[in-house]
Amino acid sequence: MVELQDGLIKVRDELREQAMHDALTHLLNRRAIMDCLAGELSRATRERKPLTVMMLDIDHFKSVNDKYGHPAGDGVLCEVSRRLKASLRAYDDVGRFGGEEFLVVASSCDETAGLALAERLCQVVRSEPIIVKDISINATISVGVATAREFNPETHEALLSAADKALYNAKKKGRNRVEQHSL
16 A cells, blocks of 8 residues: 555646746746746745846747757757756746747846846857757847736736847847847
């Protein structure tokens, strides 16, 4: 009976892991990163600390798939994901928001620290080529940063919208850069 219960617990934990993580990148999936955002917003409100959200997008990702094929694109996605995760603080969260877009939730992170973190993420992605099947691929990201210091029921949507607008501006201004949008 104990072995059966242990087996069921193990299977439950594996299913929970699969339900929360993107199968390709092993980052949090969209639902899980949005849950993290909701939890961090609640904490930031309670503790009256800033919260920074970043929308990131791999620049010209379609051209990677078109030129080298989808397996190479998958390799780029995986390596960018690894570099992002390795560059964040242990208590920050990153998830695959969709396609080649990522969402970072950085708790207790003000505007200055948020911009510095975003610049560091850009630097670590572009710092060296990504090697996929003996192909060297240079990757860059564009990052939109938004920080909240005051919170209300609309903060969740406002933060995402502001980060998305900042990302759009980064792309419009030439990519491979960070832009901030104030709430």
